[in-house]
Amino acid sequence: MNGKIYALIALLLCCAMLCGCQEKPKAEEPNLVLGFSQLGSESSFRIGNTKDIEDKAKEYGVSLMMDNANQKQENQINAIRRFIAYRVDVIAFSPIVEEGWDNVLTEAKQAGIPVILVDRTIKTEDESLYVSQIGADFYREGVMAAEYLMKKADEMGRDHLRIVEITGTENSTPMKQRHDGFWDTVAGDERMELLESVNGDFLRSRGAECMRYLLEKYGEKIDVIFSHNDEMTMGALPQIEQEGFAPGKDMLLISIDGGQEAIDVLKAGKINCIVECTPMLGSLLMETAQAVKEGQRVDRVIHPVERAFCDADDLSALPPRGY
Numbered sequence: 001m002n003g004k005i006y007a008l009i010a011l012l013l014c015c016a017m018l019c020g021c022q023e024k025p026k027a028e029e030p031n032l033v034l035g036f037s038q039l040g041s042e043s044s045f046r047i048g049n050t051k052d053i054e055d056k057a058k059e060y061g062v063s064l065m066m067d068n069a070n071q072k073q074e075n076q077i078n079a080i081r082r083f084i085a086y087r088v089d090v091i092a093f094s095p096i097v098e099e100g101w102d103n104v105l106t107e108a109k110q111a112g113i114p115v116i117l118v119d120r121t122i123k124t125e126d127e128s129l130y131v132s133q134i135g136a137d138f139y140r141e142g143v144m145a146a147e148y149l150m151k152k153a154d155e156m157g158r159d160h161l162r163i164v165e166i167t168g169t170e171n172s173t174p175m176k177q178r179h180d181g182f183w184d185t186v187a188g189d190e191r192m193e194l195l196e197s198v199n200g201d202f203l204r205s206r207g208a209e210c211m212r213y214l215l216e217k218y219g220e221k222i223d224v225i226f227s228h229n230d231e232m233t234m235g236a237l238p239q240i241e242q243e244g245f246a247p248g249k250d251m252l253l254i255s256i257d258g259g260q261e262a263i264d265v266l267k268a269g270k271i272n273c274i275v276e277c278t279p280m281l282g283s284l285l286m287e288t289a290q291a292v293k294e295g296q297r298v299d300r301v302i303h304p305v306e307r308a309f310c311d312a313d314d315l316s317a318l319p320p321r322g323y
């Protein structure tokens with residue numbers, strides 16, 4: 001009997017050793033080295049965007065060099081120069097502002113390294129400085145915000161709405177295009193009056209400062225706050241309540257991005273409309289970068305599909321936002 005037990009143990013040990021000796025699948029060589037300059041960490045959008053790019057790089061087997069510029073263009077330029085020196089296959093970045101990129105992108109072009117713009121875009125005369133721009137249609141986001149407000153004014157039967165605007169980073173694509181999309185759309189609607197537009201730089205703290213200033217100056221004359229992102233909206237909200245006003249009721253709030261925190265506040269009735277600006281651009285970036293490396297033609301502009309979340313919507317089944 002003992003002999004059989006020993007034989008069984010020996011057999012099991014051999015099996016275990018054979019399994020342990022099996023060649024571990026060799027970690028695949030990265031099929032692409034991608035240098036990415038992220039502009040900062042100013043908002044839940046930005047943090048979600050960075051995480052999605054990092055997660056999708058792992059999923060696609062891309063070797064990612066991620067650099068955080070902490071809201072400084074010069075840091076982005078330096079990072080792009082490091083990527084050139086390192087001879088990455090592709091460079092991608094989210095340009096904090098639209099201008100001032102020609103020199104460094106010409107260096108990338110001369111080094112034969114293709115460039116992809118992510119999220120925001122640049123102004124340049126030389127179209128060859130980048131191969132593709134992956135990001136939201138910010139003008140459309142402004143239009144969607146305005147369309148919501150005009151419909152809301154109809155439902156409320158209002159014949160005059162005084163609007164204050166808290167804008168994002170000066171000279172950034174989302175700030176310029178959200179502003180233009182919104183005001184171009186309401187231009188023909190005589191009910192809509194701009195009281196003042198102030199810059200909050202997409203930051204929560206600056207959103208609070210802007211709201212304090214606007215409340216001191218205009219108080220109950222404010223009917224609508226159009227804020228270019230959720231961070232600034234979340235900064236503005238407590239200022240409105242501290243003055244004794246009910247956000248979402250006494251003053252309509254329209255915001256952009258659609259992160260979980262702001263969506264929860266919309267569900268609580270304190271924000272009226274949030275236009276989605278998805279940070280989940282990682283898959284589009286990895287697929288485009290791989291296509292570019294393989295010499296395939298790619299679309300010049302790639303817009304993700306986006307929607308608006310409004311106070312009249314049933315959002316009970318909305319899945320977690322992930323940012």
Ligand code: GZL
Pocket residue numbers: 042043044045046119120135136174202228229230231256257277
């Ligand atoms: C828009 C993005 C903006 C977000 C802000 O795609 O560039 O920058 O709306 C972020 O939250 O700061």
